[in-house]
Amino acid sequence: IHDVQEIYKIATIPGDGIGVEITEAAVRVLQKLASSSGTIHFEFENFDWSSKTYLKKGYYIPPDGIDKLKNFDAVYFGAVGWPNVPDHISLWGLMLPLRNSLQQYVNVRPTRILRGTSSPLRNCKPGDLDWVIIRENSEGEYSGHGGTTHAASGSAVATEVSIFTQVGIERIMRFAFETAQKRPRKKLTMVTKSNAQRHGMVLWDTVYHEVKKDYPDVETDKMLVDAMTVRMTLHPETMDTIVATNLHADILSDLAAALSGSIGIAPSSNLDPTRRNPSMFEPIHGSAPDIAGKGIANPVGAFWSAAEMVRWLGQEDAADKLMECIEKVTESGTKTKDLGGSSTTEQVTVAVCNELEKAF
């Protein structure tokens, strides 16, 4: 029937809470995408690295875990975090080491208002909010450095050391300029807090000014992170591509998701642009213990992340078709509660699969 099939090996790490439910849904959607296309084939292998296994074994990632992942074309990640493990243990046990060991130094976070959904902002029409946030994903405020002293004395002192490297800043900056260049508006907003943080943030500014010279066709501006939240809220239409540090972009991308309607729809791609390591795709929402197991989690962020994975694997057309199917479904009103609907995870998943059958 079809002569050529591209085979992709995908590692899935569902993790905790709704991570399990939405990963399962994403795998079903990806399998339907593959069978409908006829030219794509996915081989999934599941890795049960979760807070449950941590409590049994004392680790999230087994000693040979990272090496195993390197044999895959991509990693699909659900969410991590569970009330019986402190958050800093679960994240430094699973998500952050993955991003770091696989050299995924870019985190791409697109946001726009999907058809059939709306912004909580009164004056924001769908086309007004269409951003892609490029998050530095390997250093800065997430270096993990620092410590605590005099803990027993009642006057403890603790430090968090943000480490910024010129190499690290330059590579994220170039990625951001190239992303902006490929988008219709060719516009980049660079965010720091260099007025208050006068070392690492000033290095960001310096590198930005250097790199900028190589992309004269990109229109640029510069914002402070606090003022950026105001601009996103009051003038969403004035921005397009946004680049910021690990922490700043973490905060701004959650805000972006909220302004586009729900944290449940937002995707993210953890990329190693050199392609020496597999990249990792995950919705930006967390494990949501409060709704876990109820079958009501919004799978749209997971599906959109899956589409980004498919795009990264080189299947542009399939990625576009998947996005179109997702939006047909939101448009039809088959939406979970966070988007104002009353559908379950299952209903949204089935609806997207049905659309995929008709899409090729």
Place this chain on the structure above:
Amino acid sequence: IHDVQEIYKIATIPGDGIGVEITEAAVRVLQKLASSSGTIHFEFENFDWSSKTYLKKGYYIPPDGIDKLKNFDAVYFGAVGWPNVPDHISLWGLMLPLRNSLQQYVNVRPTRILRGTSSPLRNCKPGDLDWVIIRENSEGEYSGHGGTTHAASGSAVATEVSIFTQVGIERIMRFAFETAQKRPRKKLTMVTKSNAQRHGMVLWDTVYHEVKKDYPDVETDKMLVDAMTVRMTLHPETMDTIVATNLHADILSDLAAALSGSIGIAPSSNLDPTRRNPSMFEPIHGSAPDIAGKGIANPVGAFWSAAEMVRWLGQEDAADKLMECIEKVTESGTKTKDLGGSSTTEQVTVAVCNELEKAF
């Protein structure tokens, strides 16, 4: 006519840009408040510490500057920052040393939707958004520590060291609990990023859990800073008092101002709760070079800051009256452009002064 007059000595530091215009407006309003009340008297002394004087003299604050300020009952600050001085120079030259030398370790940032104004959020009714953000104002991400190495090599490394002390965290936490306790809803939301930042942020969590025991009547919850932006945007009615670090609260308070309609209305109080040093009051907006000198800056944030100053000086009734006059004016439609009106700074100022004449 009046037997007793309370005399308050106020130092004004207008600073740069619209700081000058709105400080002038605030002084006029305070003088009118005083004369209308008949029982309050302000003695103002102006300090010309600005980027203009910096460029002439090489410093913002003269050597005896801080000592001079200590003779005042309060400091009123406009804004600092001007395009011809790098922001980190102007802030570390003026605003940050003031906060630090005067031991103003608390920054109080109330936000609510004033009468006659509205939130950009579709579903946010005036009473839904009524927060007070308690910002740690003396340490953390604003410690100023860190540095840059290998700057000439093309592979520079820069650090920003956030320093958190148990003493510093405990005092801000107690202030926040006491603020919450005095408000009708008695509710405190504590914000950190302790999942990713596992030293200083975990110390925040620890101190919070200890201090909490002393305030059993305060209802509490805990948020991560990224998720907090989502909650502020989608569920504003679920929060009341909020406590966060220097940087997190900086970001969240700008967002709060935007969600309440405009950054132009938001006040802030830099407090030394021990009252050993004068406290300092300033609108949270900046010097706004783009609109400086045009007479269109919104003076409401400056007036609200003035009201907070009057309250801190012990004149509760006068503070309430001033707030009432400000809201009568916004309600009447005399508003600057950022609030959807077309009035000038002068018109708003005159309108508030007129209301003050009738208020006592």
